[in-house]
Amino acid sequence: MLVDNFNRTHNYLRISLTDNCNLRCFYCMPEEDYAFAPHAQLMQVEEIQEIAETFVALGVNKIRLTGGEPLVRKDAAKIITGLSRLPVELTMTTNGVRLHEFAAVINDANIRSVNISLDTLNKEKFQLVTRRNNFDRVWQNIQLMLDMGVHVKINVVAMAGLNETEINDFIAWTKDTPVHVRFIEFMPFTGNKWTSNKVVSWQQILAQVETEYSYLPLKGSANDTAKKYIVPGHKGTFAIISTMTSPFCGTCNRMRLTADGKMKNCLFSKEETDLLSALRSGQFIAPLIRQSIAAKAAELGGQFGKILDQVHPEDILNRSMISIGG
Ligand code: SAM
Ligand code: SF4
Numbered sequence: 643m644l645v646d647n648f649n650r651t652h653n654y655l656r657i658s659l660t661d662n663c664n665l666r667c668f669y670c671m672p673e674e675d676y677a678f679a680p681h682a683q684l685m686q687v688e689e690i691q692e693i694a695e696t697f698v699a700l701g702v703n704k705i706r707l708t709g710g711e712p713l714v715r716k717d718a719a720k721i722i723t724g725l726s727r728l729p730v731e732l733t734m735t736t737n738g739v740r741l742h743e744f745a746a747v748i749n750d751a752n753i754r755s756v757n758i759s760l761d762t763l764n765k766e767k768f769q770l771v772t773r774r775n776n777f778d779r780v781w782q783n784i785q786l787m788l789d790m791g792v793h794v795k796i797n798v799v800a801m802a803g804l805n806e807t808e809i810n811d812f813i814a815w816t817k818d819t820p821v822h823v824r825f826i827e828f829m830p831f832t833g834n835k836w837t838s839n840k841v842v843s844w845q846q847i848l849a850q851v852e853t854e855y856s857y858l859p860l861k862g863s864a865n866d867t868a869k870k871y872i873v874p875g876h877k878g879t880f881a882i883i884s885t886m887t888s889p890f891c892g893t894c895n896r897m898r899l900t901a902d903g904k905m906k907n908c909l910f911s912k913e914e915t916d917l918l919s920a921l922r923s924g925q926f927i928a929p930l931i932r933q934s935i936a937a938k939a940a941e942l943g944g945q946f947g948k949i950l951d952q953v954h955p956e957d958i959l960n961r962s963m964i965s966i967g968g
Pocket of ligand 1: 669712737757758798826827828829831963968
C-alpha cells in the first residue's frame with residue numbers, strides 16, 4: 643500500500659500516453675510553439691505495462707489513461723488491451739474526437755466509463771476553444787458511447803467570458819440524456835494565462851443553476867473530487883470540481899505518470915520522479931514510487947492556497963497541463 647505522511651492511501655494512477663493532441667484548447671496548451679516529445683522519449687508499450695504492474699503490486703486498483711489526447715497514440719489500442727488484463731478499473735479521459743475508432747477496443751477492454759471533454763454546446767465556440775472543427779464528431783461519439791452502455795462524464799472547464807452563460811444549457815441536456823456533466827474550476831498551469839477573475843467558482847456555478855432549477859446533492863464516495871448534484875426528474879447528473887476554491891486534497895488518492903515516464907505525486911507538484919530512466923537502467927522502481935509518495939505535500943503541491951487573489955501563476959513551478967496529463 644502507498645500511504646503518505648497524511649495517512650492518505652494512494653490506489654489511483656493516471657497515466658498520460660502522450661503530450662500530443664489533435665485539438666489545441668487554449669487553456670491547456672501554451673500558445674507559443676509547443677514541441678511535442680519525440681516518440682523515443684515516451685514510455686513504450688512494454689514499459690507502460692511494466693510500470694503499471696509495479697503500481698498494481700503496490701495497491702493501485704484504478705488506472706485512468708489521459709494525455710494530451712490518449713487516442714492519438716498509434717499504439718493506443720495495444721496499450722489499452724495490455725492494461726485491461728490487470729486487476730484494475732480501467733478508464734480514460736479523452737476529447738472524444740477518435741472514440742469511434744476505438745469502440746471495439748473499449749468494449750473488449752471492458753472500459754465501462756469514459757470522461758469526454760466538451761466545454762461548449764455551441765459549434766462555433768468549440769472551434770474558438772479548440773482551434774479545430776470537430777464538434778459534430780465529438781457529439782456523435784458521445785452518443786455512440788451512450789448507445790454502447792458506457793457511463794459518460796462530460797468535463798466542462800468553466801471560464802468567465804467563455805461558457806458561464808451555458809451552464810444551464812448543460813443542465814438542460816441532462817434532462818433526457820444520461821450524461822454526467824462535471825464543471826471544472828479553471829486551474830493555473832505554465833503558459834495558460836490563468837487569472838483569478840477567469841475562474842467561475844463552485845458557488846457561482848450553483849447560483850447560476852439556481853436561477854432555473856432546483857437540485858439535490860448526491861451522496862459521494864470517499865475519494866470523490868466532484869461535488870455531485872441531480873435535478874429531480876433528470877436522467878443525468880451534474881457535479882462541480884472545485885479544485886481552486888474548495889480543494890479536496892484531504893482525501894486525495896491520486897498519482898500521475900507523465901508520458902515521458904515521470905511520476906508526479908500531485909497535479910501541482912514541482913518535483914518529479916523519473917521512473918522511466920530508472921526502469922531503462924535496470925533499477926527497481928518500487929522504492930522510488932514509495933519515496934515520491936512519502937514526499938507528497940498536504941495540499942495543492944505545496945505551491946499555493948485557496949485564496950484566489952493570492953495565487954500568482956508565475957510563481958507556480960509546473961508543466962503545462964497538456965504535458966502533465968489531466
Ligand atoms: N485530451 C483529453 C481531454 O481533453 O479530455 C485528456 C487530457 S486533458 C489535459 C484532461 C482534462 O483536463 C480535460 O477535461 C481538460 O478540459 C482539463 N483541463 C485542461 N486544462 C485545464 C485547466 N487549466 N483547468 C481545468 N481543467 C483543465
Ligand atoms: Fe488536447 Fe485535451 Fe488539452 Fe484540449 S484539453 S488541448 S483536447 S489535451
